[in-house]
Amino acid sequence: MSVVNEDTKQLRNYVGGKWVASTSNQFQDVIDPSTGKTLAKVPLSTKQDVDHAVKNAKEAFKAWKHVPAPKRARLMFAFQQLLIEHHEELARLVVKENGKAYKEAYGEVQRGIECVEFAAGAPTLLMGESLSNIAEEIDSEMYRYPVGVVGGITPFNFPMMVPLWMFPLAIVCGNTFVLKPSERTPLLATRIAELFTEAGAPSGVLNLVHGAHDVVNGLIDHADIKAVSFVGSQPVAKYVYEQAAAQGKRVQALSGAKNHHIVMPDCDIDKAVNHIISSAFGSAGQRCMACSAVVVVDGVKEQFVAKLKQKADELIMGSGLQDEVLLTPVIRKEHRDKVLGYIEAGVEEGAHLIRDGRKEMEDYSEGNFLGATIFDHVTPTMTIAKEELFAPVLSLLRAENLDEALEYIEKSRFGNGATIYTKDAKAIRQFREEADAGMLGVNVGVPATMAFFPFSGWKDSFYGDLHVNGKDGLNFYTRKKMITSRFDF
Numbered sequence: 001m002s003v004v005n006e007d008t009k010q011l012r013n014y015v016g017g018k019w020v021a022s023t024s025n026q027f028q029d030v031i032d033p034s035t036g037k038t039l040a041k042v043p044l045s046t047k048q049d050v051d052h053a054v055k056n057a058k059e060a061f062k063a064w065k066h067v068p069a070p071k072r073a074r075l076m077f078a079f080q081q082l083l084i085e086h087h088e089e090l091a092r093l094v095v096k097e098n099g100k101a102y103k104e105a106y107g108e109v110q111r112g113i114e115c116v117e118f119a120a121g122a123p124t125l126l127m128g129e130s131l132s133n134i135a136e137e138i139d140s141e142m143y144r145y146p147v148g149v150v151g152g153i154t155p156f157n158f159p160m161m162v163p164l165w166m167f168p169l170a171i172v173c174g175n176t177f178v179l180k181p182s183e184r185t186p187l188l189a190t191r192i193a194e195l196f197t198e199a200g201a202p203s204g205v206l207n208l209v210h211g212a213h214d215v216v217n218g219l220i221d222h223a224d225i226k227a228v229s230f231v232g233s234q235p236v237a238k239y240v241y242e243q244a245a246a247q248g249k250r251v252q253a254l255s256g257a258k259n260h261h262i263v264m265p266d267c268d269i270d271k272a273v274n275h276i277i278s279s280a281f282g283s284a285g286q287r288c289m290a291c292s293a294v295v296v297v298d299g300v301k302e303q304f305v306a307k308l309k310q311k312a313d314e315l316i317m318g319s320g321l322q323d324e325v326l327l328t329p330v331i332r333k334e335h336r337d338k339v340l341g342y343i344e345a346g347v348e349e350g351a352h353l354i355r356d357g358r359k360e361m362e363d364y365s366e367g368n369f370l371g372a373t374i375f376d377h378v379t380p381t382m383t384i385a386k387e388e389l390f391a392p393v394l395s396l397l398r399a400e401n402l403d404e405a406l407e408y409i410e411k412s413r414f415g416n417g418a419t420i421y422t423k424d425a426k427a428i429r430q431f432r433e434e435a436d437a438g439m440l441g442v443n444v445g446v447p448a449t450m451a452f453f454p455f456s457g458w459k460d461s462f463y464g465d466l467h468v469n470g471k472d473g474l475n476f477y478t479r480k481k482m483i484t485s486r487f488d489f
């Protein structure tokens with residue numbers, strides 16, 4: 001059986017090395033955000049489907065955990081090679097189901113490949129530690145073991161990169177995996193499961209169950225799921241963390257964001273504007289590291305605002321497959337409606353709407369487009385300053401000095417990222433020491449970390465303690481066993 005029923009366009013789940021129909025009779029349309037056309041139908045799978053997948057993953061774990069680490073790493077090398085060969089195809093698929101611009105999608109695929117490269121270092125990563133003679137004639141050693149069956153739940157905004165944050169590292173550590181991709185972007189996950197199989201993954205090591213809430217609840221409540229990796233919006237991240245942790249599972253739950261960029265008076269304004277435009281409006285603002293609030297420090301306010309507005313006016317909006325397009329549609333019409341509500345709230349609460357992207361919507365009858373929208377004179381207590389909008393809507397706040405700008409960051413309940421634009425070493429150091437967020441940028445528009453470092457959100461942007469990627473990821477997906485031996489027997 002193939003990944004999809006060709007007659008009905010209904011996607012299948014991947015369980016125990018086979019593409020199987022969900023037991024559910026409920027389906028949701030997978031929609032191209034640029035055209036509104038239906039690409040496929042995704043099953044809203046049941047707890048029964050989850051149980052079937054977990055059983056297969058548990059069975060596969062028995063053998064997989066004993067496969068030597070160098071052999072597991074070789075699977076990653078083969079997978080990485082296939083991803084490189086299919087780079088363009090995968091990027092096009094990201095554009096189709098997510099809507100982002102091809103260049104962004106191409107970059108996303110690259111970021112995903114780097115996660116597989118990191119996982120391929122498993123033999124070194126998995127090495128333990130030892131110390132001889134911790135007491136007379138006594139030695140101590142630490143070995144790493146897999147955790148068991150891991151559940152992964154992913155969002156729509158990085159359909160390639162986020163699943164690859166999770167399953168390659170989990171699997172190379174000897175775990176088996178059940179992935180539930182976003183029901184809004186299930187095609188990419190389907191394709192990478194196919195490529196993983198082609199790379200030589202044994203049956204049951206990676207399983208895929210499509211769906212929504214029931215699948216999530218099925219995973220977090222399942223006794224045989226030992227760890228849960230989640231990425232998505234804040235209320236769901238908190239829910240998943242609390243439910244799964246209460247049942248004794250390991251959980252890492254990456255959540256929503258509100259990322260502030262501080263524009264200092266000494267910075268290169270043209271460069272800062274370019275970075276902010278690309279960060280705030282690229283991928284239609286639907287990045288957890290997108291700039292959503294700019295804090296302009298006294299001295300450059302009027303000049304900065306004028307240049308920003310001019311650049312926003314020059315943006316080309318359209319399908320992600322067209323050249324030169326940066327501004328692409330948001331994921332669904334319902335999401336755009338919610339954002340329109342936020343824009344109204346901004347106006348009602350007294351922010352100055354200096355660029356109204358709603359006007360451009362009229363030129364696009366198909367697709368979920370919204371033009372670049374900019375509010376000036378936003379204050380930290382306004383709804384648009386506090387909430388994650390996840391859209392091409394940018395708030396400009398004004399501060400007298402760096403101290404005040406840093407206070408705005410501290411007051412935000414989110415703490416994923418923050419950036420400063422400046423050449424002043426003292427300001428950079430103060431920002432590094434005091435900015436209350438986990439991923440900082442100095443003259444960098446999207447300071448997202450790469451696969452070998454933790455993706456290090458703070459406050460309500462993350463629930464758990466071990467982040468995805470890097471050594472945190474390794475520690476999350478392994479259990480340490482300590483051996484203490486005496487030799488004077």
Ligand code: NAD
Pocket residue numbers: 153154155156157158162180181182183211212213216217231232233234236237254255256257287288388390416455457461
């Ligand atoms: P979402 O929370 O709607 O969905 C994420 C996953 O949770 C999906 O698989 C979905 O099926 C499931 N889900 C949704 N509602 C649920 C519910 N009530 N109960 C159980 N499961 C549920 O998120 P999204 O819109 O797909 O993704 C965007 C969000 O993800 C943004 O908030 C963004 O900031 C966040 N995100 C964060 C990071 C990070 O590193 N912190 C990275 C990427 C995305």
